[in-house]
Amino acid sequence: MESMKDKVVIITGGGAGIGLAAARSFLAGGARVLITGRRQAALDAVTTAAPNLAGLVADAGVPADAKRTVSYAVELWNRLDVLVNNAGAGAPLPLVESEIDRLRSIYAVNVVGPTLLAAEAIPHLSTSGGAIVNVSSTLAQKPVSGFSAYAASKAALEQLTRCWALELAPRGIRVNAVAAGPVETAFLEERMGYAHEAAEAVRSAERKQIPLGRRGEPADVAAWIVALASSTAGWITGQVVGVDGGYVLV
Numbered sequence: 191m192e193s194m195k196d197k198v199v200i201i202t203g204g205g206a207g208i209g210l211a212a213a214r215s216f217l218a219g220g221a222r223v224l225i226t227g228r229r230q231a232a233l234d235a236v237t238t239a240a241p242n243l244a245g246l247v248a249d250a251g252v253p254a255d256a257k258r259t260v261s262y263a264v265e266l267w268n269r270l271d272v273l274v275n276n277a278g279a280g281a282p283l284p285l286v287e288s289e290i291d292r293l294r295s296i297y298a299v300n301v302v303g304p305t306l307l308a309a310e311a312i313p314h315l316s317t318s319g320g321a322i323v324n325v326s327s328t329l330a331q332k333p334v335s336g337f338s339a340y341a342a343s344k345a346a347l348e349q350l351t352r353c354w355a356l357e358l359a360p361r362g363i364r365v366n367a368v369a370a371g372p373v374e375t376a377f378l379e380e381r382m383g384y385a386h387e388a389a390e391a392v393r394s395a396e397r398k399q400i401p402l403g404r405r406g407e408p409a410d411v412a413a414w415i416v417a418l419a420s421s422t423a424g425w426i427t428g429q430v431v432g433v434d435g436g437y438v439l440v
């Protein structure tokens with residue numbers, strides 16, 4: 191992974207799960223990585239004693255934090271090569287229970303936040319000839335009853351990916367996405383609000399459904415985030431790569 195040497199990478203929501211696995215892969219390739227999250231202690235737990243890994247308390251759903259995040263990475267390392275819009279929000283939300291605050295909180299993190307971060311990053315990514323990688327979900331394509339807000343927000347992120355790819359190609363910036371299938375992280379409990387037993391029931395049902403017979407590991411998805419950010423993908427833009435064990439097919 192020589193092509194990541196000395197590159198500067200921002201990963202939103204990098205303190206755990208897919209974002210942390212991606213951070214470790216970028217670091218292994220020689221990059222310097224800024225991860226964000228909403229809890230200082232969670233960031234400290236992974237950044238302490240990790241050279242070239244910095245943490246910033248910033249919420250992808252808070253508009254003012256976009257500028258702060260990009261500025262901090264540039265202050266630290268004087269450049270920016272890769273933005274990974276990884277932080278996600280979601281909850282089971284049947285249409286009949288729709289409430290403006292719950293809808294806003296999902297779209298703020300999954301759609302508005304990535305947009306503001308990308309906008310702030312453009313001048314720096316133009317200089318470096320950099321890349322944006324958005325983290326979407328199988329649910330962007332696969333309709334699931336009771337998850338319309340989350341699914342539609344990820345479908346929006348995928349269409350943003352294609353539109354930005356066209357808009358930013360003249361600046362030499364590539365934009366791609368990964369659409370992750372079910373992955374072994376705390377997302378079901380911490381983001382979706384499931385109790386542990388209910389989360390285990392969902393996991394068990396998904397394992398039976400996924401054609402390749404298992405839920406993903408964060409590293410399964412992280413490998414493709416890094417690949418799309420690297421020069422290996424130098425002639426790829428506007429694409430959404432499904433990393434899902436075939437889940438989208440069933």
Ligand SMILES: NC(=O)c1ccc[n+]([C@@H]2O[C@H](COP(=O)([O-])OP(=O)(O)OC[C@H]3O[C@@H](n4cnc5c(N)ncnc54)[C@H](OP(=O)(O)O)[C@@H]3O)[C@@H](O)[C@H]2O)c1
Pocket residue numbers: 202203204205206207208209226227228229230232248249250251275276277278279280299325326327328369370371372373374375376377378380381
């Ligand atoms: N896991 C899956 O099965 C799955 C499937 C498809 C797609 N995805 C997508 O993959 C991405 C990562 O999911 P994951 O499962 O790896 O996540 P996760 O393990 O639930 O969370 C990863 C990190 O994100 C941080 N975070 C959460 N909300 C944030 C916010 N608003 N701003 C900044 N940081 C935030 C959390 O720290 P704090 O709580 O301290 O902020 C946590 O450290 C999401 O976009 C998700 O939609 C996941």
